[in-house]
Amino acid sequence: MKIAVLPGDGIGTEIVAQAARVLEALRGDGLKIELEYAHIGGAGYDAAGDPFPAATEKLALAADAVLLGAVGGYQYDTLPRPMRPEQGLLRIRKGLGLFANLRPALLYPELVNASTLRPEAVSGLDIMILRELTGDIYFGQPRGIRTLDNGEREGFDTMRYSESEIRRVAHVGFRIARKRNKKVCSVDKANVLDTSMFWREIVTGVGKEYPDIGLSHMYVDNAAMQLVRAPKQFDVILTGNIFGDILSDEASMLTGSIGMLPSASLDANNKGMYEPCHGSAPDIAGKDIANPLATILSVAMMMRYTFAREDIAQRIEDAVRKVLRQGLRTADIYEDGMRKVGCATMGDAVVKSL
Numbered sequence: 001m002k003i004a005v006l007p008g009d010g011i012g013t014e015i016v017a018q019a020a021r022v023l024e025a026l027r028g029d030g031l032k033i034e035l036e037y038a039h040i041g042g043a044g045y046d047a048a049g050d051p052f053p054a055a056t057e058k059l060a061l062a063a064d065a066v067l068l069g070a071v072g073g074y075q076y077d078t079l080p081r082p083m084r085p086e087q088g089l090l091r092i093r094k095g096l097g098l099f100a101n102l103r104p105a106l107l108y109p110e111l112v113n114a115s116t117l118r119p120e121a122v123s124g125l126d127i128m129i130l131r132e133l134t135g136d137i138y139f140g141q142p143r144g145i146r147t148l149d150n151g152e153r154e155g156f157d158t159m160r161y162s163e164s165e166i167r168r169v170a171h172v173g174f175r176i177a178r179k180r181n182k183k184v185c186s187v188d189k190a191n192v193l194d195t196s197m198f199w200r201e202i203v204t205g206v207g208k209e210y211p212d213i214g215l216s217h218m219y220v221d222n223a224a225m226q227l228v229r230a231p232k233q234f235d236v237i238l239t240g241n242i243f244g245d246i247l248s249d250e251a252s253m254l255t256g257s258i259g260m261l262p263s264a265s266l267d268a269n270n271k272g273m274y275e276p277c278h279g280s281a282p283d284i285a286g287k288d289i290a291n292p293l294a295t296i297l298s299v300a301m302m303m304r305y306t307f308a309r310e311d312i313a314q315r316i317e318d319a320v321r322k323v324l325r326q327g328l329r330t331a332d333i334y335e336d337g338m339r340k341v342g343c344a345t346m347g348d349a350v351v352k353s354l
């Protein structure tokens with residue numbers, strides 16, 4: 001298992017350090033795990049003048065899987081766009097062909113009171129958001145800021161999806177649903193956007209190949225509302241890049257904290273990049289208070305999807321459940337009566353229970 005480790009910026013280094021300890025513990029048990037480190041994001045810019053340095057690209061291409069922390073920081077906010085940390089993230093996604101982004105929103109029973117929604121609305125929640133990750137308005141050309149003939153300036157981006165892009169992610173969605181509750185809800189804005197009308201047509205066609213899966217369609221505004229009204233109606237949500245970006249942040253809060261949510265970004269051969277759904281949180285960086293569990297749970301997803309080791313994935317997830325049952329909580333999921341711990345102590349506890 002050759003794993004490229006890209007801690008990135010802010011709390012990225014702290015949370016990845018704890019996830020790396022989990023990998024090292026597994027190596028101690030006899031798994032052949034190789035970790036190689038490289039820079040990305042602001043750290044890439046600082047080290048090599050590029051948020052996605054050539055050396056990082058080479059390492060990531062050669063690895064079986066990538067473990068990523070987070071990118072971004074205040075000091076980079078004024079750089080020209082190509083040098084911004086976020087560009088490093090978008091380029092590695094595109095460069096590795098990671099078109100299928102799996103973002104589970106799973107509520108751990110121990111955290112039912114950490115959600116801003118009533119316990120009965122969210123208890124037992126288990127949604128998989130499948131976000132297309134290498135197309136849509138994120139990458140569509142043309143885009144830019146220009147001056148019109150009348151002298152007025154305008155900004156513009158292009159939303160577009162090709163048939164093959166929609167098809168391949170739809171197949172992933174239906175296959176995931178087969179291993180779950182056999183429901184796919186495709187989210188679009190087909191009442192307004194041509195891109196979405198086309199998306200719906202292609203997803204419907206692919207759905208005919210999966211007669212065992214219930215396919216429904218929902219407009220994105222309604223989906224945003226349903227996620228907070230009755231989130232348990234969803235099983236797999238299949239959607240494009242920009243809608244998935246927004247809905248996955250929303251869904252994360254149903255579970256109490258974005259600090260709990262892992263993600264997997266897969267190519268056509270299950271090579272993947274694994275990262276927490278949250279960002280680099282520069283405001284709390286270096287304080288040892290970040291929650292490392294999303295990153296540790298991302299390692300579990302890596303074992304499940306890239307290395308096909310469901311047994312190890314479950315072992316990691318069980319270890320996390322166990323420390324939650326023991327009452328350990330980082331600040332983001334803390335409630336009265338629990339034991340508040342920092343990032344490193346949380347990592348210790350997971351390694352121990354593993």
Ligand code: IPM
Nearest residue numbers: 072086087089090245277279
């Ligand atoms: C995410 C993030 C990224 C995105 C940013 C940091 C480029 O919000 O992974 O959801 O928009 O995809």
Ligand code: MG
Nearest residue numbers: 245246248249
């Ligand atoms: Mg986002």
